[in-house]
Amino acid sequence: MKRVLTTCPYCGVGCNLYLVVGDDGRLVGVEPSVGHPVSRGQLCIKGWNAFHFVNHPDRLTHPLIRRGGRLVPASWDEALALVAGRMREIQDKHGPDSVAVFSSAKTTNEENYLAMKLTRAVFKTNNVDHCARLCHASTVAGLAATFGSGAMTNSIACVEQADLFFVIGSNTTEQHPIIGARIIQVCQNGGKLMVADNRKIRLARLADLHLRHRNGTDVALLNAMMHVIISEGLTDEEFIASRTERYEDLERLVAHYPPARAARITGLTPEEIADAARLFASADHAMIIYAMGITQHTHGVDNVRSCANLAMLTGNIGRPGTGVNPLRGQNNVQGACDMGALPDVYSGYQRVTDDAARAKFQRAWGVRGLPRDVGITSTAAIDAAAAGDLKALYVIGENPTLSHPDIRHVRTALQNLEFLAVQDIFQTTTADLADVVLPACSFAEKDGTFTSTERRVQRVRRAVSPIGESRPDWHIICEIASRAGYSGMQYDSPDAVMEEIAALTPSYGGISYSRLDGPGLQWPCPAADHQGTPVLHVGKFARGQGVFRPADYRPPAELPDDDYPFVLTTGRNYFHFHTGTMTRRSRLLHREERFPYVEISPEDARSLGIRDQQWIHVGTRRGEVRVQARVTDTAMKGVLFMPFHYVEAAANLLTINALDPEAEIPEFKVCAARVRSTP
Amino acid sequence: MKSLTLQQVQDFLRSLTSDYDVQAPIALPDGTRVLGRLDEGPLAIPGGRVDSKPTSPFFPQLDRIFAYRRGSIAMQQPVEKPLLVVGLTAEDADALTFIDEFFAAEYRDDVYFNKRDRSAVIVVSGRCGKDGGFLKIAGGDCDLEFVCDGERYVLVPYTEAGKRLAHRAPEGDEVSSIADLQAESDALPDDDRQVLERASRLLQEDRVPEEFWAEIADRCIACTACNLLCPTCTCFEVFDWTRGEQIERYRLWDSCQLAGFMREASGHNPMGEEHVRTRRRIHHKLAADRTRWGRISCSLCGRCDDVCPSGIGIKAVTREIVRRFGIEKENGPET
Known part of the structure; x- marks a missing residue:
């Protein structure tokens, strides 16, 4: 028996835990890390069950190649040669930008760095992206524009220094449970809690003020709150004067959002909005906490900017216990962004359009001709595949046939490709469409680092041997690079990759494995003697002055009408993670939520004659699925909520492929739907 | 020695x-x-x-x-x-x-x-x-x-x-x-033991109302750690994995704080509501086991209090029970 300290593979909180390895070399349990500053001996149910899927009989154990229409076992040599060969062949015929790579927020920093290096240095295209496109692309764009850095400004430890939480579009106790529970504890001891979310989530039940505004009306709500704060003289004038610019723009715009107007848009009362404004402005230390409810909109970037405006207006930034705190969903979605698995930046958000940055990476990688044009996003890549412009795709640990909007469109697009390679730990519905399937190791079988939502870079450690013939992602990516004729991606181990990352990435400059034996380091950590940065923008914003970028309210792309009278909003539940490939293979987690379901309000259920647990149909203009009705007052009248974990009734069959114009994030949170209770 | x-x-x-x-x-x-x-x-x-x-x-x-x-x-x-x-x-x-x-x-x-x-x-x-x-x-x-x-x-x-x-x-x-x-x-000092005994009596006398458990349940995020680390919790789930020709049967720590713990095949669930589950955990240790086994099955090790992310371990909850519902002790029934 042995125990190996590692980082949880589920959400972005970054809890550390020990994997317990039995005498037969298989995982038999989990023990939380008591000394870790975030976990402190505590885990959520996913963490307690994080070992379970690793040894599941469904694990992919050898490479597969499509022959005669069927995926059949093949050798690694064959499979790797085919991936490298086909990608090269297609590029020779159709040009470098005819291929794209989807990297993964589930894999390590080292692997994301290598995936973007493979894409850029070997395949000479900037067509690399990952699932941040579906979750926090709006944050990366919105906060970079206002503060100069697109990440959570504060630390998880700041929760205990705050005296007010404004939780907007985050079901924190279910999606970032350890943070949610800490908020509960602070509020038990006098902290104030304001929740803006029309679902009556757990935090809403405990809130001092619960705002049930209509989906997609956040900008109107936030603008009206700022209108009240300004008109009642509750701003932090000194902060505005000394730390920010373009305040006049905000003042001018929010003048058009008196609470009465916002009330008509949001469905709230003017009094609720004014109360929220006063409560927020009354706090010395107010923390804004948000997640997908803010970002997954056609106006996601506007939502993010509006949150940033509210924080700056009241001086709630750059101090412990304050800040604009986007909670990142995946274990390493922060890291995947940091590593440049994005179409416009290298690691550390160095722009591909910047000649100096390009020259630096060319020198370091020993290549010439790094592409200067920004690549396509993963949402645009699906459209390009459907249009026949994208010919080949290498998908690492992503499952777009369940996670992207309008999956009928996604399936058509992927089937339209000349070549699709999928690297994963289980046979996903995306892998079902692949020409080559590469079996990867899970988090428990490899070394590396993840970066949590609070920018904490921490170790992932190998606890058990690879299952079957599976190989670590970093190893597979490097093999493909070699076979594509590039000799600059040969590493003995992930820590050698981290050395290269540190040398090329200013915010990771001081990070090395020898410094990560403890609880990790929070970037920016520019030098070997730098202790990391728990709170950003202290004294000065990353871009110098914070800039107010006010936004006007724009309605969602598709609103209810006579044919589709409901708003459908999608998300996750507590027990499952994303496309369910791991959690639905974890006994307790799957047992808790076995069936696809839709939350519907008691009023709507009554008027449609629908009983709790009845199987009903939910449809949109894209399709229809059969799900169990969950009649609950969590749902507001007129709004349906569906989790997107279930392959047998995929919520993303229903969602709309409408994108934010800047971040190209889909509007998973609003589309028009109808309900049919007949068989 | x-x-x-x-x-x-x-x-x-x-x-x-x-x-x-x-x-x-x-x-x-x-x-x-x-x-x-x-x-x-x-x-x-x-x-x-x-x-x-x-x-x-x-x-x-x-x-x-x-x-x-x-x-x-x-x-x-x-x-x-x-x-x-x-x-x-x-x-x-x-x-x-x-x-x-x-x-x-x-x-x-x-x-x-x-x-x-x-x-x-x-x-x-x-x-x-x-x-x-x-x-x-x-x-x-x-x-x-x-x-x-x-x-x-x-x-x-x-x-x-x-x-x-x-x-x-x-x-x-x-x-x-x-x-x-x-x-x-x-x-x-045996303060914790006294609190536990008093809470046990209050539970046996049915003097803790449903509303109390609803309040506690609102704070529970169902992490299950209170059960998983409790030295007297013994519940497990059984499942099979099929690997080629071999079927392996396992048991796995389970938790009465989960809705699926007692859900029946029909979908009916005698512990379908959060507050019922929250009550069960403490009621079982302090009242049901006392009836069945003749003793309280909490040994006051304190693990659930340390591991609970939202502060509702057994010591915290029993203190709250005694504070709120044990005030009649001087002139009411013995608690």
């Missing part, structure tokens, strides 16, 4: 590894203390209760019950080397006696006794608690006790197995009595 230095204790335990699968408190890299083998990390005898579930050597989180292949079943066999579990506290040992009785009652649980039979348990107590605290002396419930006087560990055997173990210990200083340490143990 022999008394050994910490170094001697360590050497002694190491000498026992030829005959026993010794599992003792080990300090992991971040300071977490668990029951582990001596080669897993530095031995950490002082420090009080281990962070892990103390009964896990006998009842691990995941355990394979049998494998079936082509018409034959390979049942889990008794462990080859008997277990020697070192470092339980008096509270942990008390909990172990409870689950011994539980697993032996009516249907004898082979998977548990495959590990528990022939095992030996050593409690650590005295002046070696966390931050210099005094650990209650068990005075039984185990085979052997190491009672620390601040520097040395006095070996107090209670069973034949304990005597044989003590006999194998190196010759240390002889100590004639631990009376002073026993007096110190007896003088430990």
Whole structure:
């Protein structure tokens, strides 16, 4: 028996835990890390069950190649040669930008760095992206524009220094449970809690003020709150004067959002909005906490900017216990962004359009001709595949046939490709469409680092041997690079990759494995003697002055009408993670939520004659699925909520492929739907 | 009675590894203390209760019950080397006696006794608690006790197995009595115990209303850690995995805080509401088990209080119960 300290593979909180390895070399349990500053001996149910899927009989154990229409076992040599060969062949015929790579927020920093290096240095295209496109692309764009850095400004430890939480579009106790529970504890001891979310989530039940505004009306709500704060003289004038610019723009715009107007848009009362404004402005230390409810909109970037405006207006930034705190969903979605698995930046958000940055990476990688044009996003890549412009795709640990909007469109697009390679730990519905399937190791079988939502870079450690013939992602990516004729991606181990990352990435400059034996380091950590940065923008914003970028309210792309009278909003539940490939293979987690379901309000259920647990149909203009009705007052009248974990009734069959114009994030949170209770 | 230095204790335990699968408190890299083998990390005898579930050597989180292949079943066999579990506290040992009785009652649980039979348990107590605290002396419930006087560990055997173990210990200083340490143990405050007893009576008298449990339930995020780490929680889920021609049956720690725990095949769920589940956890330990087993099945180890992310461990909740519903004690029914 042995125990190996590692980082949880589920959400972005970054809890550390020990994997317990039995005498037969298989995982038999989990023990939380008591000394870790975030976990402190505590885990959520996913963490307690994080070992379970690793040894599941469904694990992919050898490479597969499509022959005669069927995926059949093949050798690694064959499979790797085919991936490298086909990608090269297609590029020779159709040009470098005819291929794209989807990297993964589930894999390590080292692997994301290598995936973007493979894409850029070997395949000479900037067509690399990952699932941040579906979750926090709006944050990366919105906060970079206002503060100069697109990440959570504060630390998880700041929760205990705050005296007010404004939780907007985050079901924190279910999606970032350890943070949610800490908020509960602070509020038990006098902290104030304001929740803006029309679902009556757990935090809403405990809130001092619960705002049930209509989906997609956040900008109107936030603008009206700022209108009240300004008109009642509750701003932090000194902060505005000394730390920010373009305040006049905000003042001018929010003048058009008196609470009465916002009330008509949001469905709230003017009094609720004014109360929220006063409560927020009354706090010395107010923390804004948000997640997908803010970002997954056609106006996601506007939502993010509006949150940033509210924080700056009241001086709630750059101090412990304050800040604009986007909670990142995946274990390493922060890291995947940091590593440049994005179409416009290298690691550390160095722009591909910047000649100096390009020259630096060319020198370091020993290549010439790094592409200067920004690549396509993963949402645009699906459209390009459907249009026949994208010919080949290498998908690492992503499952777009369940996670992207309008999956009928996604399936058509992927089937339209000349070549699709999928690297994963289980046979996903995306892998079902692949020409080559590469079996990867899970988090428990490899070394590396993840970066949590609070920018904490921490170790992932190998606890058990690879299952079957599976190989670590970093190893597979490097093999493909070699076979594509590039000799600059040969590493003995992930820590050698981290050395290269540190040398090329200013915010990771001081990070090395020898410094990560403890609880990790929070970037920016520019030098070997730098202790990391728990709170950003202290004294000065990353871009110098914070800039107010006010936004006007724009309605969602598709609103209810006579044919589709409901708003459908999608998300996750507590027990499952994303496309369910791991959690639905974890006994307790799957047992808790076995069936696809839709939350519907008691009023709507009554008027449609629908009983709790009845199987009903939910449809949109894209399709229809059969799900169990969950009649609950969590749902507001007129709004349906569906989790997107279930392959047998995929919520993303229903969602709309409408994108934010800047971040190209889909509007998973609003589309028009109808309900049919007949068989 | 022999008394050994910490170094001697360590050497002694190491000498026992030829005959026993010794599992003792080990300090992991971040300071977490668990029951582990001596080669897993530095031995950490002082420090009080281990962070892990103390009964896990006998009842691990995941355990394979049998494998079936082509018409034959390979049942889990008794462990080859008997277990020697070192470092339980008096509270942990008390909990172990409870689950011994539980697993032996009516249907004898082979998977548990495959590990528990022939095992030996050593409690650590005295002046070696966390931050210099005094650990209650068990005075039984185990085979052997190491009672620390601040520097040395006095070996107090209670069973034949304990005597044989003590006999194998190196010759240390002889100590004639631990009376002073026993007096110190007896003088430990028992406030938590009194609160627990009072809460137990209030529950038995049905004086805690549903609204209270709804309030507590609102704060529960269903992490299940209170159950998973509780030394007297014994519930498990059973599942099968099919690997080629082999079917493997496992059991896995379960939790009554989950909706699926008692959900019936029809979809009906007698514990379908959160507040019912929250009440059950505490009611079971303090009232139901008292009726069935004649005792409260919380030994006050404190793990659920430490591990609960939202502050509703059993000590916290029972304090709240007594504060809010025990005020009639002077003139109302005895609480």
